[in-house]
Amino acid sequence: MPKTDTILSAKSLRYFLQLIDTMNYTQAAQILGITQPALTQQIKKLEHAIGVPLFGQMGKKLYLTEAGKEMETAAVELLGTINSVVNDIQEFTQADKGSISIGILENLDLNIFRKFLIEFNKEFPDVTIDVNSFNRRELWQQLDNNLIDIAIMYLPDTTKRNNINLQQQYDHSEVYEDQMVVLTHKDTVDANETYPVSRFTKRKWVAYPKTFYLSKLMDDVYGKKNKPIIPMRFSSTSDLVKVAENSDLDTFVTKSYYEAHKQKISLTPVFLKNSKSFEISLVYRKGKMEIPRIENLLTAWADFLKQKDYSSRLQDR
Known part of the structure; x- marks a missing residue:
């Protein structure tokens, strides 16, 4: 039996593609729900079976070798075939x-x-x-x-x-x-009205982590020349609202969240001009x-x- 038969499994291919996606062993292992040593071992086995390195390292940064690029194309095709077979059975x-x-x-x-x-x-x-x-x-x-x-x-x-x-x-x-709703302490705005972001550029925010969808929307509304002032970040929407209500910080949530909880929210809801719906x-x-x-x-x-x-x-x- 060729040694590749026991190495080129759907699992090893998914591990390989996940590492390409993050280019970070720790992050890839967390997403896959395995330990970093286990992921490292799988990649080494894959490289040993193929006979050439798939990843190189420059400083602390990983990069794909030419063999790795070829393997990426093959892995995507192989997993696509496996997924197709699974779907046919299901x-x-x-x-x-x-x-x-x-x-x-x-x-x-x-x-x-x-x-x-x-x-x-x-x-x-x-x-x-x-x-x-x-x-x-x-x-x-x-x-x-x-x-x-x-x-x-x-x-x-x-x-x-x-x-x-x-x-x-x-x-x-x-x-x-859905769309983004600003919850503000400002007493110079009317509820449910739309205002330019310039009315809020000096405000401070409690916001989602940088990678969250609404954080990206807020950055887009502010534009490249300005950045929102954010001294605190939370991943929980309820925490955002609670912190905002008990401080002088404003926050922003989805309209769907506000509609579901507005009876308990004391801040004034407004919309920002040029904020895109989703x-x-x-x-x-x-x-x-x-x-x-x-x-x-x-x-x-x-x-x-x-x-x-x-x-x-x-x-x-």
Whole structure:
């Protein structure tokens, strides 16, 4: 048996591609849920089987060798073939059994989706639902490698995804048109009105981490010449609001979050001019609807929103 037979597994190829995505052993291992030594060992085994280094190092930075670049192309093609075979098999599985894996963007409010999944479980008790939160880059990595069936995230998204074209590889279903809402202490503005960002450039903010979707939106609104003054950052939306309410800092959240919690929020909500809207969307690989249990879930979700739309359900909270 050639030594490559036991090395070129789907797992080793995913490890290899994840390391390319981050170019950092520690980050790649965290995303994969393994230890750094385990990842290092897998890469060394892969290089030993092929006979040449796939990665080089300049200082502390990794780079792909020419052999690594060739291997990347082959790995993407091989995983694509494996994923296609898996999908073909799943098409014939029973509709009322099996598992569905869902990835949700880390700062999305789960309340409405949680209520839906409780109802879906009552109808299909033998379908196991696995739900996990990820950041944007991790979500695309999970989707690209077929590790999750459905992602619930914001679109449009500009996260680098190995040049994979969304329209060619994925289908998506829009759930709710969202936008950024500023929650401010300013007493010279009116609630729910729109103002230029110049009215807020001297304000200080409690904000999401730099990699979060809304942080990027706020940077875009401020433009290249200015930067928001941010002395504090939190990943939890509820923490943002609590800190803002108990300090002189302003903050910004999604309209969907504000609509669901506005009865408890004391700050004044306003909108910023030139702030782009975005969609909460369900994203999944083309062909997933052909798998019976996933088709049932997506159909049930559509029926759930027909009974009462997403906006109305936000108001119910």
